Each structure stands twice: as C-alpha cells, then as structure tokens.
Amino acid sequence: MTTRVTVIGIGNEFRHDDGVGPAVIAELQRLALADVTLVATDGEPTRLLDAWEGVELAVVIDAVPGAEPGRVHRLDGDAAAPGGGGTHGLGLADALRLAEVLDRAPQRLVLYAVEAADVEVGPGLSAEVGRAVPVVARAVLSELATAFS
C-alpha cells in the first residue's frame, strides 16, 4: 500500500535544540503507528524530496530561532515554506520549491516550528524545548487523525 502520510523531523541531535524534530520522531516511533512513515533527517534537500514525494500529507517538524523557547507554531500551505534557509545550501523552503518544480512535492505540507533556545554544539534539548516534544507529538497525532478521517 502506498504511504499516505509522512512525518519528517529535521535537525541535528548534536546541536541541542536543533534536535527537536528528530526527538518528536523518536517519541512517535514508540507508538508504532500504522500507515505512517517517520523520517528523521538533517534536512538535506534530496532526502526531503525522497521522504515526501507522492504523499498526501507531509508533516514537518523543525527548530526555528525565536525569543520564546519551546513555543510551537503551526504553519500550513504557502506559509509552511517561509523564506530563508537552514545552515546548509538549501533550506526547507528551497527544498519545497525545488520539489514543486520537479513535481515531487507532497500534496499538502504542514510545518510545526519550535522556537529554539540553544543550537550550539552538544547533545540534549533545553528544558523548554524538551517540554514541547510531547506537545508537538500530540499535535501531529491529531493532524494524522484528521487526515485519515
């Protein structure tokens, strides 16, 4: 059966709060969800294209700089691809636009952006961002429930 939904956590677990995306994926992996593909990635564009190509819904979790660590933003549609890249050559927005040009974009993309406190080198999330992990995981689950209904 083709995958309908992919959840993608973008980040580097060795840059503290940048690892929030993979942390949410790890949380969801414990639930052994059926018909949902879970991907933790560094956000490199070709991996994003592979991860979301052909899916009806891609839910992406990423860290963003912000003044309120742990605050969660939900962005849908065009708002989910804000300008500005990550620390690599192409950011999420660029990857999405590239996918659109190549007809490899998901039908719908929802972004959960979590404001980060600390993205210096080192393992482990800050307390504020750590508390956001179950919050985002629950939000993703209700996102999936709506998509499957």
Added chain:
Amino acid sequence: MSDRTLTVSSLARVEGEGALHLVIADGAVQTAALQIYEPPRFFESFLRGRQHTEVADITSRICGICPVAYQTSAWAAVEDACGVAPDTAVGALRRLLYCGEWISSHALHIYLLHAPDFLGYPDAIALARDHRAAVSRGLMLKKAGNAILETVGGRAIHPVNPRVGGFHRAPTAAELARLAEQLRPALDAALETVRWVAGFDFPDLELDHELLAAYDPAGYAIERADHIATGSGARFAPAEFLDHVVEHQVPHSTALHATLDGGRYLTGPLARYSISSALLSPVAQQAAAAAGLGATCRNPFRSVVVRAVEIVQALDEALRIIDGYERPAAPGIEVPPRAGVGHGVSEAPRGLLYHRYELDADGLIRQATIIPPTSQNQAAIEHDLHRIASANLHLDDAALTHLCEQTIRNYDPCISCSTHFLRLTVERR
C-alpha cells in the same frame, strides 16, 4: 568607482555559514577575506577523555555532508596508534562506503550548488525549471550515493555501522548485488554529467598554489594514504603531516588558516586529480580526456569537471568492489588500547582531512587534532578572490559579487566543519 566595499553577509550555496568581505580602494583590491562566523566547534575538546573506540561515532557528527570522511580519518589514526590494521576485505568495504559519500556530496555540489553559476541561474530551483532532466539526473546520482551509505553504513547521515576496527556488521553479497543494480544506471548518469559540465564556459584562470593530496599507488586515493604528495613532487608520511602543515589563526575567521612548508596551498579535487589522474580507472580516464582535461588541472572553475570525473571513478570503483565482494568472516577486528600517537589521513570530498590522536594506556584520548580541508584551503581561496576581483574591477558591484561567490563555490567549502576550537572574537571590518 574607485572606493568600493562589497560584503556578502551570508553566502548562499555553500555548506555552513560564511561571509565574504572585499575592500577596493584607489582602484585596487585591498582586502579579500572569506569570513567564517559560525560558532567555533568544540569537537577536539569533546574528544579528550573519551574512549578510543568512540571516535567514529563522535566525529561523524562534525558534518552531515561528509561524516564518512571524519569517521575514516578518525579510525585510521586510532588504528595507527594501536598498531593494528583490519584485513583487505574490511578495507574494501570502507572504500565502498567512502565512494558513496563522494558520489552523494559531489552530486549535490555540482547540480544544486555549482551548476546554477555556470548556466546563469540564481539557484537550483530556477535551474530545474529550464533543465528539469539534468537536475533530476543529479538527484538520482545523489540517491545512488545515499544508497551505498545506507547499505554499508547503516544509514545515510552519520552512519552507525562503521567502527574502529571495521564494521559492526558486513553486508551480505545479496544486499550488495541489489545495490549494484541501482549503481549501474547511475554510472551512465555520471558519464552524462561529465559531458554536461564539460560544455560549461570556464573563465581563464590558472592557479599557482602548491597542491597537496593523499597518494596511494594501488589506486586513486580516497579512504587511505600510502603517503601524502605535493604538486611539486615532495612526499611525506601521514605521521609527518604536522612537520609540514602549520595552522595559525587570522582575525577575520574562526577557522584556522594553514600553510604547507610556509606557503599557501590547495587540497581537494584539483590537487587529487593533478597528483593522481594516472591512477583513475580506464572509464574515468576516458571521460576526463573526452571532457578536455589533461593530466593536471589548475583552473579552479574546472573543478566542477573534475568532480564529475570523480563521481564516475567512485561509481566504477564501487561496482568493482561489489563485483569482487566476498563477505568477510568477521566484520572487523578488536582494537586493544595502548599508549601512543596515531595519524589518520583520507580524502574528504573537499580535500585532505587529517586527524591525530594521543591515547593513554587505557585508550582514553589525551589530545585530538583535526585539520579539515576547508581551513587548509582558505588562504588559497582568498588568494583567488584577490586575483579574480583585481582582474574584474570593471564589473558593477552585483556582477563582481556574483563572480566572487562563484570563486568561493569552486572549492565547495564546508564551513560547518572548518570552524575550529578557538576562543576568538570575530572582527568585522
């Protein structure tokens, strides 16, 4: 137009975060500085006090683009310190894994980062609108490289299967046979890539930097070095690296600059090709000749052609290794600790990567030194910037800025991994 200051505060299409600062006064280039302002990386200090067997897992986190390079130089240094060497079957798997990283990294750079410069597009997205088949080919190559990393390394980023002494698990012959099916069409795509990039227009520029690359008479140096060679014919052992290469800090960068015997030098595709082109496989040599490359290449803009040839080499090599593969009885060897110093050298996609570890009798790391290619190349990049800018002062600011950015991208600098453990405040002028 005599006094101008051009600043690109955040360079696009290079890995990591860097800035270029160019000062032109009285019709001459006064300063051409590649500024690196990502926070210093503390990996060398992280490593102190860790067990010698942990280096592969820790250093793979330094860079998401070239984790295998970091792992490889790390285990080479630790195995050197402990006086052990895995057998040739494990060595072949390591070479196969590293080929995956070359393919993946070079395909990303050629198609998504560098090609837009040559074809006059602002980015890969605009390029893909007009050159959809080409960009799709690049993504297919990238995926082939990732497939090697996943099959041999366990996963595509920060591979978990490699370890000091070899691997946790060796792939089965059947797994590699499936991988080969994906690599064969990729080799055709790689040859097409060489033809494609050979048709780009290249500004005339011959650089006179000294060149430095790992050398291995057994084949085009990738994952191991018999010795280190220079473009002018000198050679020395990995253990002598720090006798020749000296790092020093400069005010405008958190990455260290390096000199080779007191002078600026270049490592990376141009150095590798110029020193070892005779060791390329026949199919890669043919592709290089058809693309107009001679035995050496000193035009930094043509590095895109050399990278394409190196993808051919890596795919051909990967298929050759799979073809002769017999699953080793043991995926690796034990590496009992002993006190000593070890040196490790390999050819990261961007150039020579040197690691040195000092171990105590329990295998705890007393000192770690990591010298990545981008910091070695920084002086050469700035020298090129100075030359290019000086020769093109007639261009308006936008065109000159673009030319300088392209000059930097010629070296595919990986700024994330070149920033270095140094307490230094960044000076902005």
